[in-house]
Amino acid sequence: MLMQNTTSSSSSVTAVAPAASAAGAVLLEGVCKRFGKVDAVRGISLSIPERSLCGFLGPNGAGKSTTIRMIMSIIAPDAGRVEVMGSSALAMKDRIGYLPEDRGLYRKMKVGEFVGYMARLKGVHPQGLSRRIDDWLERLELPGVIKRRCEELSKGQQQKIQLLASIIHAPDLLILDEPFSGLDPVNGRLVLELIRSEQARGATIIFSTHQMHTAEALCDKVVLINKGEKVLDATMPELRARYDDRGLVCEPLSAPDDFAALALRSGLAMHARTHENGAVDLDLAAGVAAADAMRAVLELAPMRSLGLRRMNLDDLFVELVSGPESGGSARKGAKIDA
Amino acid sequence: MPDRPNQSYLGKVVLVAWREFRHTALTKGFIFGAVAVPVVMFGVITLMPLLVSRESPPLVGTIVVADPEGSVSARAEQVLVTPPSVKEVLDELASAEATPASPAGTAEAIDAASSLSAAPQRIEVTWRVEPSLDAVEAIKRDVREGKILAGAAIPPDALDPANATDGFELFIPSSLSPKHVRQITRALGVALEEERVERSGLDAALLARLKDRPEPRTTRISPEGDEAEENTEARFLVPIAFMFLLWITVFTSANYLLTTTIEEKSNKVMEVLLAAASPLQLLGGKIVGYALVSTVMLVMYGALGVAGLTALAMGDLVPAMHLVYLAIYFVIAYVMVAAMMSAVGSAVSDLREAQSLVGPVMTLLLVPLILWMPITQDPNGMLATITSFIPPASPFVMILRLTAATEPVPMWQVIAATVWGLACAAGLLWLASRIFRVGVLMQGKPPTPRELLKWAFVR
Incomplete structure (x- = not known):
């Protein structure tokens, strides 16, 4: 197969x-x-x-x-x-x-x-x-x-x-x-x-x-x-x-905005996006390994789910066709910079 | 996994051709129109004389003539049993045609023509003469009551050679057939005419011979010394019959080609086909398929014509060479017209759009239909010679000229027109294949003729 x-x-x-x-x-x-x-x-x-x-x-x-x-x-x-x-x-x-x-x-x-x-x-x-x-x-x-x-x-x-x-x-x-x-x-x-x-x-x-x-x-x-x-x-x-960017998709049990702020303060992530469904996207800071970041996130707050952010063809299509500014649905949300 | 598929180039052409033929010619509509109708027509032509002769009703009964002179009825009795001559019938036909078209005129013509039939008819008529015109009322009563077949009254003035202005009166029952009326009318009319001639002291037989206008036996002699017997009927009927046969069979198939190509394009099936066969294979298959359709029509209607002429003992009007010419110019005409129609069909999306592009083609095709009379009148004239070299009219004009049964068309012109026709057909086929290749995938507004030509030279 x-x-x-x-x-x-x-x-x-x-x-x-x-x-x-x-x-x-x-x-x-x-x-x-x-x-x-x-x-x-x-x-x-x-x-x-x-x-x-x-x-x-x-x-x-x-x-x-x-x-x-x-x-x-x-x-x-x-x-x-x-x-x-x-x-x-x-x-x-x-x-x-x-x-x-x-x-x-x-x-x-x-x-x-x-x-x-x-x-x-x-x-x-x-x-x-x-x-x-x-x-x-x-x-x-x-x-x-x-x-x-x-x-x-x-x-x-x-x-x-x-x-x-x-x-x-x-x-x-x-x-x-x-x-x-x-x-x-x-x-x-x-x-x-x-x-x-x-x-x-x-x-x-x-x-x-x-x-x-x-x-x-x-x-x-x-x-x-x-x-x-x-x-x-x-x-x-x-x-x-090529396109699996270094990021985590977290679903904290606590308030997403609080968790996003916590993650940025800890230096794990350089950007964080909160979504309406309560999920938080973290763009990992330079030098932080994904495995280390996952362990650190679990220490920061209890999680409903936690995973590596994967390439999404739908988003990639929109990004390549319409330009990076348009972004994909997975990346939409309130963006918080470090 | 099955064997690696592989269909040969010609195999695909044959498959496409067979599909087109099958889905056009092997349909109820086509079989009825192109096969059943000619067969039925042939059957009618062949069986008609037989049926007419068997059904010819006998003329039986008594005819009472109020004839004070007593001379007309004896003559009428003789005339009635004598069939009319061909000349007499043709004169009657001519007089029927001269009258404005009407059901009565048509019936008269049919009736007159049926008199030519050599079918025997039982005639058992008893003639009774009433010496006085006072018997007219009694005669009319007998007619009304069905006691007698017919009655007539001949006034004495009708026999006076010096003052023969009056006619005679005829009394017939409403049930008497038109054919019987004509027979009785003819018998009495001819008897009156003969009686008048005799009373004037002339010999009726001599007068008839003197009045019989002699018909010449005409021989046409060409400048080269070739002699051909003149046949007026052939000269007018055969060329137009050949040309119409060619025109109808070619145009019908080319029209099928146009509509099916448009249909395949609008149904979007064209791209599916192009994935399986090249445009040239498709075009070739379609043209061959509809050529077969056309051939079926040509053979059926051609055979009907030849069989009909043979049945009427006029087979010599169509010599074998005419059929050879028909075959040659059919191929040229069909390829030319089919190539143009397929190119137009590939370029448009519906029949309405096709009209503007088909217009110029149709104009050229109408040339032989419009000019057939002057061309057959003067088959070697300037007009005929020039139009023989204008495609796509040329094969139609050539068949008109070659079958015109007058002086032969110069052989160099036959060869030149045939070679030129074949070259034009090949050229148009090439052009059509180029346009077809581009056109079948084009959508949107229909192209102009100029754009069509541009497509032909696109890589």
């Missing part, structure tokens, strides 16, 4: 990472794309290792879908190089599964016929195809829809059919543009499990999403794109190492 536990320490996460091969499934070098006067993608370079699960993050209009379309060779870059599994995506088309942001299917076609058509286009042999479609429909909790027209299905069911059309040929590279949008929590979880099982099968997966908690739960690697530029490209362990 390649998935990392988000609550595990940095060292244990690093131990999981080598499962991803060093060889790149996708390689982009200085890729640019311009539409009229708009620079949609500006010099993006990145490498996505084989069998990894990479999240493409970014605000709306950041250039994620354009980058994905260039990886798929649906559109050609104006400059730069795109390589997919050591070749061009055109040559590798049958080994790639793609769920575009704009979902589409032939409304009048029957479900089995549509999935079968897409599978045949991807080179799946017709022998046994019907059986394979049946099995997948069962797995996606869509039994008995094979002979129904696509237009007769609900939006969520249609979305699952589109997802099935992108994985029916067991692709080596699976690119999913916003796979969770429009899904209820039950179906969202089903798709999540499907993505995990596809990765376990050996596929490299790239997916774009706005759901940071999903990305945090799923990804080995995260690429953040903003205004056509790559602003972040790191594995989750690297992210934690």
Whole structure:
């Protein structure tokens, strides 16, 4: 299982990472794309290792879908190089599964016929195809829809059919543009499990999403794109190492403001933030080790809970996209300086 | 894990083509329109004479004529059992067509045309002559009571060669069919005419022969010395039939291509397809698929036309070479029009937006429809020659010229127009593939023709 536990320490996460091969499934070098006067993608370079699960993050209009379309060779870059599994995506088309942001299917076609058509286009042999479609429909909790027209299905069911059309040929590279949008929590979880099982099968997966908690739960690697530029490209362990700032999250039994003042006076922290829920964030002073600080905090006041402050992808996203001043929700609160 | 999937380049084209064909041609609507209708029409054409001859009602009963002179009814008896000549029927048809369109006129024309049928009809009519015009009231009563088939009154003035202005009176029951009315009217009318001629001292048979305008056997001789028998009907009907067949089959399929491309784009299914096949494979598959649809229509309606002509013993109006030309110019016309329609379809998001871009294409396609008369009148004239080289009208004009059944089109022009047509078709296909590649992913306001051209040269 390649998935990392988000609550595990940095060292244990690093131990999981080598499962991803060093060889790149996708390689982009200085890729640019311009539409009229708009620079949609500006010099993006990145490498996505084989069998990894990479999240493409970014605000709306950041250039994620354009980058994905260039990886798929649906559109050609104006400059730069795109390589997919050591070749061009055109040559590798049958080994790639793609769920575009704009979902589409032939409304009048029957479900089995549509999935079968897409599978045949991807080179799946017709022998046994019907059986394979049946099995997948069962797995996606869509039994008995094979002979129904696509237009007769609900939006969520249609979305699952589109997802099935992108994985029916067991692709080596699976690119999913916003796979969770429009899904209820039950179906969202089903798709999540499907993505995990596809990765376990050996596929490299790239997916774009706005759901940071999903990305945090799923990804080995995260690429953040903003205004056509790559602003972040790191594995989750690297992210934690880079952005887990030196801080504690304390929940004192006493009044939070009193505890914050006490912590600042003791020299443990240089800043403290109190939150409405009674929690206090402490930014540790230089030279104070986190373990020592935790012991010291417990001596200062009895605690309901105490922990190390962890990197939060949601906050990181907002900070990188909107600038450090905006801050994340975890850092909001009344700030007290030493 | 299943075998590594791999679909060949042409395999994808074939798959796309088959899907397009299947979802267009193998539908109830298409099968009814393009297959069932021609088959039924062919059946009707073939079986109609048979049905008409079997259903032709017998003419049985008594006709009473108040004929003081006593000479008309004997002649009418003879005329009634003699079928009308072709010339006589054609004259009647011409007079029916000359009258303003009306149900009565149409019925007359159909009735006259049905007289050409060689179907036997049982005619058992007893003619009775009443020597006095006073019998008219009794005749009318007998007609009313259904005792006799019909009655007539011939006034003596109607037979006077010097003053033959009066006609005759005919009394018929309301149940008598129009066909029987025509037969009786013809018999009495012709009898009156013959009687007048004889009373004037002329030989009726001689007069008929003298009045029979001779029809020439016309042979057209080209400057090269080629001779071809003139056939007026062929000259007017065959070219327009060929051109319409070509136009309708090409335009119908190209229109399907336009609407399905727009539909795929607006349904957002296009990007899904582009993840599985290249734009050129998609475009190729679509064009091949609808070419098959078009071919089915061409073959069905073409076969219907040929079978109909053969059934009417006019098969020689369509020589085999015309069918070869039809096939060649069908390919050229279809590729040209389909390429343009697919380019337009890829560039817009709905049919309304497509109208402004399809307009110029349609204008060019209307050229042969507007100019078919002058082109067939003078197939080697300046107008015909120039329009033969203007795409996409050129294949339609060429089929008009080549089937016009007059002097042959110079071979160099046939070769040049064909090569030029193929080159234009290839060029338009290339242009369409370039536009298609960019257009299918474009959203928002429709492009101008200038922007379309710009897309063709985008990397």
